[in-house]
Amino acid sequence: MKEKMVMLKLSAFYSNYPMNLNELTIKKARILLDSGETSSLALTEACLAQIKALDGEINACLTVCSAEAREAAKEADKRLQEGEKGALLGIPYLCKDNFMTKGIRTTAASKILENYIAPYDATVVQKLKAAGAVMLGKTNLDEFAHGASTENSAFGPTKNLHDLTRVAGGSSGGSAAAVAADMCLFAIGSDTGGSVRQPASFCGVVGLKPSYGRVSRFGLLSMTSSTDVVGPITKTVADAALVLEVIAGQDELDATSAPEKIITALQKNIINAKAQSLAGLRIGLPREYFLPELNPEVRERIMAVAAKLKAAGAEIKEVSLPYTKYGIPVYYIITPSEISSNLARFDGIAWGLKDKTAKNLQELYKKSRGAGFGPEAKRRIMLGTYALSAGYYEAYYKKAQTVRTLIINDFNQAFKQVDLLLTPTAPHGAFKIGDKSNDPLAMYLEDIFVTGASLSGLPAISVPAGNVKVKDGSDMPLGAQLIAPRFQETTLLKVAEFLV
Amino acid sequence: MQLTKEEITHIAELSRLDLSPAEIEKYRSQLGSILDYVAMLDEVQTNGVPPTAQVSGLMDVFREDVVKPWNQEEVEAALSQSERENGNVKVKRVLQ
Numbered sequence: 402m403k404e405k406m407v408m409l410k411l412s413a414f415y416s417n418y419p420m421n422l423n424e425l426t427i428k429k430a431r432i433l434l435d436s437g438e439t440s441s442l443a444l445t446e447a448c449l450a451q452i453k454a455l456d457g458e459i460n461a462c463l464t465v466c467s468a469e470a471r472e473a474a475k476e477a478d479k480r481l482q483e484g485e486k487g488a489l490l491g492i493p494y495l496c497k498d499n500f501m502t503k504g505i506r507t508t509a510a511s512k513i514l515e516n517y518i519a520p521y522d523a524t525v526v527q528k529l530k531a532a533g534a535v536m537l538g539k540t541n542l543d544e545f546a547h548g549a550s551t552e553n554s555a556f557g558p559t560k561n562l563h564d565l566t567r568v569a570g571g572s573s574g575g576s577a578a579a580v581a582a583d584m585c586l587f588a589i590g591s592d593t594g595g596s597v598r599q600p601a602s603f604c605g606v607v608g609l610k611p612s613y614g615r616v617s618r619f620g621l622l623s624m625t626s627s628t629d630v631v632g633p634i635t636k637t638v639a640d641a642a643l644v645l646e647v648i649a650g651q652d653e654l655d656a657t658s659a660p661e662k663i664i665t666a667l668q669k670n671i672i673n674a675k676a677q678s679l680a681g682l683r684i685g686l687p688r689e690y691f692l693p694e695l696n697p698e699v700r701e702r703i704m705a706v707a708a709k710l711k712a713a714g715a716e717i718k719e720v721s722l723p724y725t726k727y728g729i730p731v732y733y734i735i736t737p738s739e740i741s742s743n744l745a746r747f748d749g750i751a752w753g754l755k756d757k758t759a760k761n762l763q764e765l766y767k768k769s770r771g772a773g774f775g776p777e778a779k780r781r782i783m784l785g786t787y788a789l790s791a792g793y794y795e796a797y798y799k800k801a802q803t804v805r806t807l808i809i810n811d812f813n814q815a816f817k818q819v820d821l822l823l824t825p826t827a828p829h830g831a832f833k834i835g836d837k838s839n840d841p842l843a844m845y846l847e848d849i850f851v852t853g854a855s856l857s858g859l860p861a862i863s864v865p866a867g868n869v870k871v872k873d874g875s876d877m878p879l880g881a882q883l884i885a886p887r888f889q890e891t892t893l894l895k896v897a898e899f900l901v
Numbered sequence: 902m903q904l905t906k907e908e909i910t911h912i913a914e915l916s917r918l919d920l921s922p923a924e925i926e927k928y929r930s931q932l933g934s935i936l937d938y939v940a941m942l943d944e945v946q947t948n949g950v951p952p953t954a955q956v957s958g959l960m961d962v963f964r965e966d967v968v969k970p971w972n973q974e975e976v977e978a979a980l981s982q983s984e985r986e987n988g989n990v991k992v993k994r995v996l997q
């Protein structure tokens with residue numbers, strides 16, 4: 402009874418709040434849906450209207466499926482009227498276009514899949530469907546998730562809402578930009594080497610990369626199978642926790658998905674009880690992420706976050722991850738190697754772009770792939786093929802795998818001294834469209850603070866930490882990154898929730 | 902490190918990518934500078950360090966080796982972009 406009264410009061414508060422439905426967080430929308438003050442269809446219409454109003458400028462969406470979304474919303478409303486409860490029941494979302502979505506175009510932002518209709522749903526999409534979430538469409542990305550700016554999309558870059566001349570980050574740039582622009586209540590992204598966290602940092606939203614194996618990869622178009630992770634992009638940390646709870650879990654269709662459960666009930670502990678004190682919590686600042694050349698304003702923002710944690714009782718310690726500087730070279734050997742193997746399936750035969758002029762099989766392969774893949778995909782395929790080829794395998798691939806072990810050991814050592822690590826997510830705010838697109842190496846260096854957690858399979862989150870000045874422009878958002886030991890998402894989310 | 906034109910052509914051949922002369926020139930210099938950069942790994946002492954191929958924490962995930970039927974409508978949809986003959990996917994002749 403008491404609970405019901407609190408809920409009524411809250412819903413009264415939110416319904417008086419001058420806010421459009423598409424601007425709601427999941428948590429607030431939940432209250433309005435459960436009290437019957439709004440409907441999934443109304444939320445869905447508000448999001449579709451926002452997409453229509455803004456996406457001509459931002460280019461966050463590659464496909465908008467209005468008809469399917471309205472049908473799904475009506476179905477969710479029926480379930481709500483029957484008294485069904487569920488964290489995401491009736492909540493509209495957008496999905497990165499490298500997830501299979503049954504009956505809906507799935508392009509990976511590549512010409513090679515321009516007209517590809519996915520025959521089945523990725524496990525994540527299926528879980529969201531079962532939970533009653535409403536998919537509004539598919540978001541833009543760097544082709545096959547290769548990139549840090551969404552400029553490698555075959556369908557044009559996604560623009561940053563805070564400054565339309567700047568990138569949204571990548572590769573989940575469409576998902577991050579869409580959440581920032583309130584085109585949806587949350588979005589799904591994938592993070593192979595920072596692709597959820599970095600665009601979240603650039604767009605001023607929350608991006609969660611769960612532990613490797615926490616969420617099934619089945620139906621996610623494979624890029625780097627040993628680091629690919631599915632994660633939510635949301636407006637708040639509490640919302641990220643809600644989505645994670647729905648999408649996590651072992652899946653017999655992904656042999657690398659983990660049997661570990663999220664032990665504490667996230668909803669109970671994180672959503673309802675914001676931590677008041679962090680006494681006993683140890684936070685590490687890795688020396689190698691705060692080198693003298695780090696932008697002083699970026700350092701300031703992250704130190705302000707550290708000060709806030711300290712004021713709440715956490716102990717702040719400097720730690721060392723000595724192999725940090727080898728993260729990028731290791732990542733850019735392992736990633737192209739796995740890509741060259743994973744993209745071999747695009748052969749012009751069973752699906753995707755097919756060259757019509759080829760006279761024999763070899764020609765069919767080469768011409769279809771040559772015409773279908775964009776510059777970065779080709780670059781990575783060739784780099785990986787080279788690193789794996791006879792005579793070079795030991796020098797490149799095997800060497801990178803052994804240094805990867807040393808990077809993982811670094812984190813293991815650090816987590817003997819601290820519970821979490823705090824770093825910047827990105828070395829600066831969003832850069833201008835075109836600034837780095839002709840220099841692949843400069844683009845790779847964007848990943849400097851995000852590859853470590855990916856190579857080590859650790860959960861990490863980017864939360865907004867204020868704005869920083871950028872060259873030739875106004876202030877742009879910056880994210881603070883928290884990294885936790887494997888499967889410690891609960892601690893990660895609890896502390897992140899404290900910050901915002 | 903500068904790759905030769907022959908090396909790039911060979912890598913493109915192994916990658917089954919049809920590249921224009923301009924692309925070959927571009928990738929020659931770009932791959933060269935990326936390889937120069939990753940060469941910094943040479944300075945790391947890795948004797949006796951085991952390689953890491955995956956971080957799932959799992960080993961030997963077994964399942965019964967049985968064929969499970971997949972939804973036939975989805976199977977048909979999956980192959981809808983291919984050339985078919987008697988239910989099979991048609992491929993160009995492998996041996997000339």
